[in-house]
Amino acid sequence: MTPASLLGAASARRRLCGAALGLALARAGAVRAQADPLPSWAEGPAKARIVAFVRAATTSGSGGFVPPAERIAVFDNDGTLWAEQPAYVQFFFAIDRVRALAPRHPEWQRTQPFRAALEGDLAALAAGGEQALLQIVMATHAGTTPQEFQEIVRDWLATARHPRFGRPFTELVYQPMLELLAYLRTHNFKTYIVSGGGIEFLRAWAEPVYGIPPEQVVGSSIKTRYELRAGVPTIVRLPQIDFIDDGAGKPVGIERHIGRRPVAAFGNSDGDFEMLEWVSAGAGPRLAVLVHHDDAVREYAYDRHSSVGRLARGLDEGPRRGWTIVGMKSDWRTIFPPATR
């Protein structure tokens, strides 16, 4: 990718429309089949609990009624709304950014972790741990405005493909979750993303793909500064971590952005544990759901021993805490929306 690709936002937006179409179809489906707003969910206890929660929440006088202003539902993104294997999508993006920016940084050929990224040496990258990843994110995600950064993300998403499925990442969103988002919004829930991923990375595409506007995205962030650049008011992204929205950071991010406790939370890994714990501990009816990746044929099967999206504590403690475990293999009739091209 070259700086000229900054100009390609319009075409990137057109290409994102494929994903938007998937969402529109999900919405249309939800409206048409009023008897079943969640057609991609198999009949079973998980679906039954979700539907019962929403029915009670929206039935005035029911014990589970939730006033509309308090109908806040929070969703993790990676592994909950879209695929996170074999690596986080933002990780693929960061590696590609290192490659795109390498001509301006000849020193990266000799410096880790950049050299590993340039050589596609994932083992060496992994050996560098979180520190190596942070270095790469700082070097590749800062220096632009949020708007420029989002255009770079959209351009990348328009051409990048998943290594196994060969499809754009924005098509590897979970059809049952698109239906669930639409179903909740139909019942006046405000749907938020609360992700460990970068807030501006998510904002670049969350609205066309999920119907979630920028102001309802909570994520990890780097610091920014307001300044005049040649007289033009500009917000600049700085190479400094501002906030990590993961684990115990998720309730903090929720309080910071939303300022009240959600009544429903959806996650898939132990990084979502505290979010589900925080939501579940509120008074009144609560819905806490973990997606369990147990379908190696249609997607991936992983939990306790995965470095990406590890899920152990949630499996052990979730059921006795009243959390719903969704098995992708048995609870989801479809995994991904149909290909749009």
Add this chain to the structure above:
Amino acid sequence: MTPASLLGAASARRRLCGAALGLALARAGAVRAQADPLPSWAEGPAKARIVAFVRAATTSGSGGFVPPAERIAVFDNDGTLWAEQPAYVQFFFAIDRVRALAPRHPEWQRTQPFRAALEGDLAALAAGGEQALLQIVMATHAGTTPQEFQEIVRDWLATARHPRFGRPFTELVYQPMLELLAYLRTHNFKTYIVSGGGIEFLRAWAEPVYGIPPEQVVGSSIKTRYELRAGVPTIVRLPQIDFIDDGAGKPVGIERHIGRRPVAAFGNSDGDFEMLEWVSAGAGPRLAVLVHHDDAVREYAYDRHSSVGRLARGLDEGPRRGWTIVGMKSDWRTIFPPATR
């Protein structure tokens, strides 16, 4: 105030209903008098520009049309939505908190700036500058959960009175601005507070008083931490500044929380300059408004030489930047809503 007053939230909420009633009346007024949604605004250029902007923004096909998702309007609070003289309301609150907490802090009798606060020595406090104020805020605003803190704020608001007007601070909101908030929302604008004041201080009362929910409040903040306290999931407020939402911090706070540039901004001091500048610099139709406090009889008259709400650069540069200056004396028929008790 004693810790027992933490239990008084329900009664505080009832008392806040007076302010909520004012808002309801403003809303009802806006619906009934369709010919004039802003009855407390005198006919004149300021009102005409506001109405023209909203009409164009909501008229499909007009050059000034704004798609509903982009109808974001941001409001400063102190001096824009409610009175900020002779001192910020949160300052009165902090002083009272020092008094309430003093029995637990005998050392405050001998330590500045606490001694000055206890003795009501505003000159000594002012001499300590921003550092003294931050010390007081850290000492009095941390250590609780956001929910406990908000209950303390609501209890205080229920009994505190403005030194000149003798009315609750939540009744010293500007009736023309209540009408404007309702008018904008009627036209599908999302209204946000973007204040230098504390985010949780504002969230304690912004919804009943202004109809602005917690998730649409942006403000200064201290850090928080998620932890289990005797097994109970808890968010704890820490004595560390997280973010100062003032001046050049306001566009940063807007990007952080909202993630897109608003189309309308309302302020009253040079602390709002960068917010109006940022909003005005966007493409397409924009509305930037400064409230000028020029009515010593009904409220206060201050601008260039005030330590609270200083307005100089905005007066000098605003008009040639296309910003609208609202003169309270001539543009507002009414300042405050009628007393509710």
